[in-house]
Amino acid sequence: MYKTRIHIREFLLLLLVWILLMYVGSFLLLRNYTAESMRNININNGVFGLINFAQFYIYLQWMVTPFLQNRNWKSFIGKLLPVFAGFIIMKYTIAAGCFSKDVLYRGYRIENRQRVDIYVTLAEYAISSLWSGILVVLAAFSYRFFIWWLAEDKRRAILQKQQLQAESGFLKMQLNSHFLINSLNSIYSLALMGSPEVVRANKTLTDLLSYMVDQPSDIDYRGPVAAEIRYLEDFVALQRIRTGCEAGVVFNIPGQWPDRQIAPLLLVPFVENAFKHGVSNRPEMPVTITLECSEEQLVFRVHNHISGHQRDKTGGIGLDNVRKRLQLIYPGRHQLEIRDSGNEYYSNLVINW
Incomplete structure (x- = not known):
C-alpha cells in the first residue's frame, strides 16, 4: 500500500x-x-x-x-x-x-x-516521429539516472555521517578514559595521604562521570553552554581538592550566558592539560581559565606555567584528540592557537556559532 x-x-x-x-x-x-x-x-x-x-x-x-x-x-x-x-x-x-x-x-x-x-502517410509520420520517440526514451533514462544519483548521494551522506559519528565516539571514548585515569590517580594520591577530602573528591568525580556518560554519541548533538560550564567548575573543584590550593586556579567566567549550545567535552582537555603539565599549587603562578561567550562566538583561553617535571606518564592524546574532534564537529568554524614559550603554555580556542 x-x-x-x-x-x-x-x-x-x-x-x-x-x-x-x-x-x-x-x-x-x-x-x-x-x-x-x-x-x-x-x-x-x-x-x-x-x-x-x-x-x-x-x-x-x-x-x-x-x-x-x-x-x-x-x-x-x-x-x-x-x-x-x-x-x-x-x-x-x-x-x-x-x-x-x-x-x-x-x-x-x-x-x-x-x-x-x-x-x-503512416510511413512518413513514423519517420518524422522517430526523433521525438527517441527523446522520450532518453528522458526516461535521464530521469531514472537522476533519481538514482540523488539516492546514492543521500546514501553516501548517511554513510559519511555514520563514519564521522563513529570516529567522534571513538575520540570521546579516548578522552574519557584519559580523564578517568588522571582523576583516579589524583583520588588515589589523596587516599594514600589519608586526606578527608577523598569523599568529596569521589562525589565530584561521580558527578563528572555522570555528565560524561549522559552525552549522546551523535556528532550533531549540542548541549547548553551552561551545562558545560558546570562540568568545568566540577573539574576545577576536583583539582583544587587534589592540590589543596584554592588560589592555584583562577576561573574567569561571566555571570550571564547567551542561549547557545556547544558540542560537549570540547573544553576540558585544555584545562586537564594545564593541570597535568602546569603549576597549580602556587597562588603566585596560577592556572588561569577565561571563558567569554557572545551571540557570535565562544572564546576559551587557558594559561599555565610549565612545571619542571611531568606529573604522570599517561595520556598524551588529550590535545591531539580535541584537535580532531574540532575538525569533525566545527570544520571551518573554529580557530585554535597553542603556544609554548618554554616556561608558559597558552591555549586559545575560538568557536564561531
Missing part, C-alpha cells in the same frame, strides 16, 4: 512537471497569441503531449528500470520496439481521425482540375 502511494505521488508529480514543461516552453517561444496558435499548442502539447507522457512513463516503469537492474538488452529491445511502434500507430490514428488538418495536412495538388488534399 505504501509503495502504491509512492508510485501514485511520483506519477502525478511527473505529469504536472511534464505539462508545465510542454506549455511553458511553447508560450515562451510563441509571439502571437491567436486562436489558431492556441489550438496548435493544445493539440501538439496537450493531447499528444499527454500521449508522449504515457509513453515516457511506460518506458520508465516497465523497461528502463528493469534494464538498469539486469542489463538484459534482448528483453529491453524486445519490449521497446513494439511499444515504440504501437505509440506511433496510436498517435497517427488519433491524428487522422480527429486532427488531420492540424497534424497531417501537407497541402494539396490539382488533378483533373480538382483540388486533392495531401496528408502525411
Whole structure:
C-alpha cells in the first residue's frame, strides 16, 4: 500500500512537471497569441503531449528500470520496439481521425482540375516521429539516472555521517578514559595521604562521570553552554581538592550566558592539560581559565606555567584528540592557537556559532 502511494505521488508529480514543461516552453517561444496558435499548442502539447507522457512513463516503469537492474538488452529491445511502434500507430490514428488538418495536412495538388488534399502517410509520420520517440526514451533514462544519483548521494551522506559519528565516539571514548585515569590517580594520591577530602573528591568525580556518560554519541548533538560550564567548575573543584590550593586556579567566567549550545567535552582537555603539565599549587603562578561567550562566538583561553617535571606518564592524546574532534564537529568554524614559550603554555580556542 505504501509503495502504491509512492508510485501514485511520483506519477502525478511527473505529469504536472511534464505539462508545465510542454506549455511553458511553447508560450515562451510563441509571439502571437491567436486562436489558431492556441489550438496548435493544445493539440501538439496537450493531447499528444499527454500521449508522449504515457509513453515516457511506460518506458520508465516497465523497461528502463528493469534494464538498469539486469542489463538484459534482448528483453529491453524486445519490449521497446513494439511499444515504440504501437505509440506511433496510436498517435497517427488519433491524428487522422480527429486532427488531420492540424497534424497531417501537407497541402494539396490539382488533378483533373480538382483540388486533392495531401496528408502525411503512416510511413512518413513514423519517420518524422522517430526523433521525438527517441527523446522520450532518453528522458526516461535521464530521469531514472537522476533519481538514482540523488539516492546514492543521500546514501553516501548517511554513510559519511555514520563514519564521522563513529570516529567522534571513538575520540570521546579516548578522552574519557584519559580523564578517568588522571582523576583516579589524583583520588588515589589523596587516599594514600589519608586526606578527608577523598569523599568529596569521589562525589565530584561521580558527578563528572555522570555528565560524561549522559552525552549522546551523535556528532550533531549540542548541549547548553551552561551545562558545560558546570562540568568545568566540577573539574576545577576536583583539582583544587587534589592540590589543596584554592588560589592555584583562577576561573574567569561571566555571570550571564547567551542561549547557545556547544558540542560537549570540547573544553576540558585544555584545562586537564594545564593541570597535568602546569603549576597549580602556587597562588603566585596560577592556572588561569577565561571563558567569554557572545551571540557570535565562544572564546576559551587557558594559561599555565610549565612545571619542571611531568606529573604522570599517561595520556598524551588529550590535545591531539580535541584537535580532531574540532575538525569533525566545527570544520571551518573554529580557530585554535597553542603556544609554548618554554616556561608558559597558552591555549586559545575560538568557536564561531
